[in-house]
Amino acid sequence: ITPLAFMNLIKRISQFCFLVLLIASCTEKEWETNFNKSEKVNATPSLQKLDSFTIQQPDSLTFGNFYEVFQTNAANSRFAFYDKVTKHMVITNTQGKVLSVWGGKGRGPKELMQVFAYNFDEHGNLVVYDNRLLRLKIYSPEGKVLKNVRLEEERKGHYIGSHQLYAQDDKIYVGILEAEFVNMSEETAWWNSQLLAVYNYGGELLSKMGTYD
Numbered sequence: 001i002t003p004l005a006f007m008n009l010i011k012r013i014s015q016f017c018f019l020v021l022l023i024a025s026c027t028e029k030e031w032e033t034n035f036n037k038s039e040k041v042n043a044t045p046s047l048q049k050l051d052s053f054t055i056q057q058p059d060s061l062t063f064g065n066f067y068e069v070f071q072t073n074a075a076n077s078r079f080a081f082y083d084k085v086t087k088h089m090v091i092t093n094t095q096g097k098v099l100s101v102w103g104g105k106g107r108g109p110k111e112l113m114q115v116f117a118y119n120f121d122e123h124g125n126l127v128v129y130d131n132r133l134l135r136l137k138i139y140s141p142e143g144k145v146l147k148n149v150r151l152e153e154e155r156k157g158h159y160i161g162s163h164q165l166y167a168q169d170d171k172i173y174v175g176i177l178e179a180e181f182v183n184m185s186e187e188t189a190w191w192n193s194q195l196l197a198v199y200n201y202g203g204e205l206l207s208k209m210g211t212y213d
Helices: 003-024
Strands: 079-083 088-092 098-103 115-120 126-130 135-139 145-150 158-168 171-178 196-200 205-209
Touching: 079 115, 088 126, 115 158, 126 158, 171 205
Parallel strands: none
Antiparallel strands: 079 088, 088 098, 115 126, 126 135, 135 145, 158 171, 171 196, 196 205
């Protein structure tokens, strides 16, 4: 396995572990948890550069400003970047060659206004949530729009508040803040909100789960 592939494998494992830990941390009041104090470990964390590449800008395309977070597909063979200026999704290979460009500013089926969260699913489809259009758009590996739907209860029952989106088995998991807890009063403080919404690819809300301990 190449260093770049290893780096992206660790990234995807970390995303999955984040969701597992989030769900595992959700408790009911009657649950009891025992905590064991561990020994203090004196360690200085450090980062090591494994690999890098430069995106090869085609002559016919002008880049603006890429969003700080990128995503990779399950095979670690494609990267997805969001250009905040041109509103394009830019897909490259591991050498930085641009394979395709989707989106562009607008309100049409393929177009985007403000991407808030995105990720690949296990089939290589790119799942994109547009915070301005309040729509979920799913692009095939070839760039065809497979879905363009409104997410149920978004901005009514809850607000999507996480830039991390996870798509698996035709389900989408994303962090939320329930609308009734937006008011920061003592009785309706945000920590009483459920944390995670689960949608299907049709935009239907399947469930909400998770609370702060």
